[in-house]
Amino acid sequence: MDNGNVTPCDLLIVRGEVLTLDADDRRIRDGAVAVSDGLVLDVGPARELSARYRPERVLDAGGSVVLPGLVNAHTHAAMTLFRGLADDLPLMDWLHNHIFPAEEKLTEDWVYWGTLLACAEMILSGTTCFCDMYLFEHKVAQAADEAGMRALVGEVLYDFPSPHYGPLENGLRFTEDLIAEWKDNPLVRIAVEPHAPYTCSPELIRTCFEIAQRHDVPMVIHLSENEAEVAEVVRRYGKRPVAHLADLGVLNDRVIADHCVALDENDMDLLARHGVHVVHNPESNLKLTSGIAPVPALLERGVNVALGTDGCASNNNLDLFAEMDVCAKIHKAAASDPTVLDARTVLSMATVRGARALGFGDVLGRIEKGAAADLIVVDFRKPHLTPAYDPVSHLVYAAKGSDVRHSVIAGRVVMEDRELLTLDVEKICAEVRAIARKVR
Numbered sequence: 001m002d003n004g005n006v007t008p009c010d011l012l013i014v015r016g017e018v019l020t021l022d023a024d025d026r027r028i029r030d031g032a033v034a035v036s037d038g039l040v041l042d043v044g045p046a047r048e049l050s051a052r053y054r055p056e057r058v059l060d061a062g063g064s065v066v067l068p069g070l071v072n073a074h075t076h077a078a079m080t081l082f083r084g085l086a087d088d089l090p091l092m093d094w095l096h097n098h099i100f101p102a103e104e105k106l107t108e109d110w111v112y113w114g115t116l117l118a119c120a121e122m123i124l125s126g127t128t129c130f131c132d133m134y135l136f137e138h139k140v141a142q143a144a145d146e147a148g149m150r151a152l153v154g155e156v157l158y159d160f161p162s163p164h165y166g167p168l169e170n171g172l173r174f175t176e177d178l179i180a181e182w183k184d185n186p187l188v189r190i191a192v193e194p195h196a197p198y199t200c201s202p203e204l205i206r207t208c209f210e211i212a213q214r215h216d217v218p219m220v221i222h223l224s225e226n227e228a229e230v231a232e233v234v235r236r237y238g239k240r241p242v243a244h245l246a247d248l249g250v251l252n253d254r255v256i257a258d259h260c261v262a263l264d265e266n267d268m269d270l271l272a273r274h275g276v277h278v279v280h281n282p283e284s285n286l287k288l289t290s291g292i293a294p295v296p297a298l299l300e301r302g303v304n305v306a307l308g309t310d311g312c313a314s315n316n317n318l319d320l321f322a323e324m325d326v327c328a329k330i331h332k333a334a335a336s337d338p339t340v341l342d343a344r345t346v347l348s349m350a351t352v353r354g355a356r357a358l359g360f361g362d363v364l365g366r367i368e369k370g371a372a373a374d375l376i377v378v379d380f381r382k383p384h385l386t387p388a389y390d391p392v393s394h395l396v397y398a399a400k401g402s403d404v405r406h407s408v409i410a411g412r413v414v415m416e417d418r419e420l421l422t423l424d425v426e427k428i429c430a431e432v433r434a435i436a437r438k439v440r
């Protein structure tokens with residue numbers, strides 16, 4: 001407190017309707033959030049906080065809703081480069097005959113520009129934190145850091161030589177070097193990321209898990225994405241993919257399993273028993289006709305299910321608002337039950353559950369004193385958001401990414417009135433267009 005009982009702060013977001021999404025789940029009309037040193041200092045009625053704090057900067061949120069930033073818990077950011085390159089194909093055809101050949105040309109420069117483009121698209125649509133798996137991940141880490149985004153990133157590891165690091169031993173060494181290099185970064189963290197049980201030997205998956213345990217970092221893996229994967233893993237190992245990993249001893253609460261579409265009852269029990277986090281990617285699963293993940297059954301068992309877009313080549317965007325809408329609706333249709341996956345549950349998948357999966361659960365996903373100041377402001381002064389009885393309903397069923405007005409990550413304003421403050425979007429688009437000419 002200074003002399004006049006007024007406390008200085010870095011930022012005050014005022015006049016918005018604040019959804020705290022914390023244990024109290026408060027909805028503060030004409031609310032405010034005070035931010036200092038990257039953290040939420042206070043949240044409450046705007047009149048009280050305006051009297052209590054002297055901010056260096058004010059963000060107006062009039063007519064808007066303030067909520068925790070969205071978490072894209074599974075993507076391949078640089079695949080923005082391949083958006084629309086190969087559509088309307090099943091997973092294995094898409095991957096082996098179109099995406100893998102295009103990726104043979106990948107360079108670190110391409111990954112850098114493709115990831116910057118993804119960061120621009122994510123910030124513009126309300127995502128403040130993402131989990132990435134791809135190649136040349138040092139450039140993904142660099143791009144996320146430059147964009148001012150929070151991220152968990154990791155180099156993809158598989159049995160065959162990679163277009164980035166060549167033989168696998170180099171990839172394992174590269175991952176450990178990345179972990180050391182980014183250890184003290186406040187925004188970017190590193191994970192160990194074996195691609196999938198059908199591209200990684202049991203020895204490789206065990207080695208990845210051992211590295212993740214030793215460095216106390218997450219392990220990310222594609223798991224049971226479709227029935228073809230299950231059949232292949234059963235053919236090779238005599239077990240379904242989840243049971244295969246359980247028998248390898250590599251399932252626990254540091255594991256983030258992407259997709260988990262083709263699951264039986266035993267698979268779901270195993271995921272729940274071992275505390276594995278599941279990331280659901282409904283749009284990608286629909287587009288590649290992988291199927292519909294049994295999300296309601298996983299949630300019933302207490303599994304933490306987060307939401308992701310997957311890469312842009314199988315979605316084809318990074319807009320989590322669109323993903324929430326599809327997520328809420330497909331499960332109602334699949335269950336013939338409109339009460340399944342209500343809007344609040346789906347919003348939690350895109351916020352606090354995503355944060356928990358990525359290991360940021362202690363600081364992200366809610367607006368309360370001491371939480372990280374990762375916040376978005378969504379403009380409700382739009383015809384398609386009028387009237388607004390319930391903001392959570394609109395966020396899931398009516399809002400679009402383009403309704404996001406401001407974005408703050410770790411207390412830094414990265415977008416104000418839809419202007420990106422950390423990225424030169426014209427230059428990024430020009431660079432990506434030039435790369436696309438070579439992809440073709």
Ligand SMILES: CSC[C@H]1O[C@@H](n2cnc3c(O)ncnc32)[C@H](O)[C@@H]1O
Pocket residue numbers: 076095099100103133134135156195196222225284310311314
């Ligand atoms: C993800 S980096 C490694 C490798 O995986 C490919 N990939 C992209 N999307 C998927 C998916 O949905 N399932 C499996 N593999 C995928 C990507 O193109 C990279 O080559």
Ligand SMILES: [Zn+2]
Pocket residue numbers: 074075076222258310311
């Ligand atoms: Zn994926």
